[in-house]
Amino acid sequence: MRCPFCSSEDSKVVDSRSTEDNLAIRRRRECLSCNKRYTTYEKIEEMPILVIKRGQHREFFNREKLIRGIVTACQKRPVTRAIIEDIANDIEKSLNNKMMVEIKSEELGEMVLEKLKYIDEVAYVRFASVYRQFDDIDTFIQEIDKLRNLK
Structure with missing residues (x-):
């Protein structure tokens, strides 16, 4: 110095x-x-993380956007804001620890689903329905069957 x-x-x-x-x-x-x-x-040097969207365009990782998506899936469920913050913290920490500079939105969604699977099954299915763009009731049933098989 x-x-x-x-x-x-x-x-x-x-x-x-x-x-x-x-x-x-x-x-x-x-x-x-x-x-x-x-x-x-x-202080720790923060490297911005880019999220590769479905249309292949990129945008900066937005923690608040991630939290909004989880909050929406958890509406009227017994999931506290602290739990939602912990999910976002864990995901963000994981990305930073892996020194990732880019991540596909699909991978980010899978990380959220992996956390929600053990916290609240209804929130899991809600998040999956938006994230995976379910087209019909059969897709919903398939996802619920997958969740049942994990038990």
Whole structure:
């Protein structure tokens, strides 16, 4: 880290703590050349994730859009907002941990279905009906049969 006063690259960390929002680490440094102190912040570099839609166009991953889709599937079901937030957090963390820069919307939908399968079967079928674009009642029945076979 280069000192903003004398441009020396030699410094020591005097104090280190998380910021209030826990999204960065605040470090208080002291230059070993001029003895002046300065503050630096360290945070994770976020790489934007692109979602490849069915028409092959791309759009930025939107966490709020993901949550809206899950909320819609969970309407009038005993699924709390905290559970929905946890699903979104798990999916987003998984994408970031895999260092993914692009994901197909189909894969994203499958990740949501995998979570909903164990949380609420009705929400699972609702989400699947929109995501998989069910055309008729037979497709609904096939999906429900798949869900039954998992038990």
